[in-house]
Amino acid sequence: MSGPTAANLVASVRAVLPSLTPSVRSIARLILDDPAMVARSTITELSAASGASQATIVRTARALGFSGYSELRLALAAASAQSQSQRAADRLVPGDLAPSDPLADLIAKVTRAESDAIADTAAQLDPERLGKVVDAVTDANRVSMLGVGASGLVAADMAQKLMRIGRAGHPFTDVHLALTAAALAAPGDVWVAVSCTGETADVVEPIRAARDAGATVVAITNNPRSTLAGLAGHVLVSAGRETEFRPGALASRISQLLIVDCVFVGVAQRTFTTADTALRVTKDALDRYAERRLRS
Structure with a gap:
């Protein structure tokens, strides 16, 4: 089974997150939080860092549509490379809204959230x-x-x-x-x-x-x-x-x-x-x- 592409990998992981078992979900969250770290890690290193067994990591890769962890790492490396240009914007427009945010930040954050939702949907729209x-x-x-x-x-x-x-x-x-x-x-x-x-x-x-x-x-x-x-x-x-x-x-x-x-x-x-x-x-x-x- 071929997995998600680099363009839609993170969106695909986020989409299936609620349906994953707790042990698999913990690895999937790690992928969402730090995909570059997962891409750099061997299965042994990721097991040590996450506390999950190597078998759980392999199950996670397969649950996400990959044949194994090696294929998942390659896709994550490609996805991380594609996201390099977005990181500066991520720092300028940090995630969630806060009650004290000025309206200028509100506009920027809501715009970013909606544009991200459109981009993620387009990436998954076959x-x-x-x-x-x-x-x-x-x-x-x-x-x-x-x-x-x-x-x-x-x-x-x-x-x-x-x-x-x-x-x-x-x-x-x-x-x-x-x-x-x-x-x-x-x-x-x-x-x-x-x-x-x-x-x-x-x-x-x-x-x-x-x-x-x-x-x-x-x-x-x-x-x-x-x-x-x-x-x-x-x-x-x-x-x-x-x-x-x-x-x-x-x-x-x-x-x-x-x-x-x-x-x-x-x-x-x-x-x-x-x-x-x-x-x-x-x-x-x-x-x-x-x-x-x-x-x-």
Whole structure:
């Protein structure tokens, strides 16, 4: 099995972290905290430094998608080299927000966090997987989106984007309505579920019902090993770093929106003639409304 690339290694480790066993997670955290040190260390040195057995280190490498520790070290060395140019910026814009931070630092840190989330998501967004989702949505008899809380806003955003190109999408943020609709799902329908953790019961249970009814399920989640991902036929991994002032769902929203935009543009490309006409018609309708408001 080939592991993550140097470009997306750290993002991939962060994505699977919640699903790892405690012993493997301790090595994975060490990779996130000091990838250069891990890359420099032999398996014996890393075992001594971390207190973990060599067998645990090998299991960690395999859990992350590598054939062994040597392959993981090579990927970490490449990732560390790529991150050299970012280190100065990391020092200028240190991690989390503090209550006493001036607004200038707030702007810099929030901007950095959101740009990092977009970059990490883009690094993990496989074109082949994205293409299969675009095909599924394009060919669907009916498309439904599901999310709660901040993820519900992303589901609603996807619905309104599809509507602008003449494709009806039904967003659900209420578990009772979602379960009702999911029970009536059929083959040819597509359900797009948005959940940062992939474990939100109000999302998982309707999606389980939709899948059992024969619908194609697409998951947009931070955790590719979550219950939701396991139910899905297609998984698109988002990335967002949780901070004190930005819990997981909020930190992931910008990366989820990036994925939604990529799906939307892909569908618009596949249906260019009808999508282009629909975009012009809807824009004209809004422009006429604005003109009438200005005259009144």
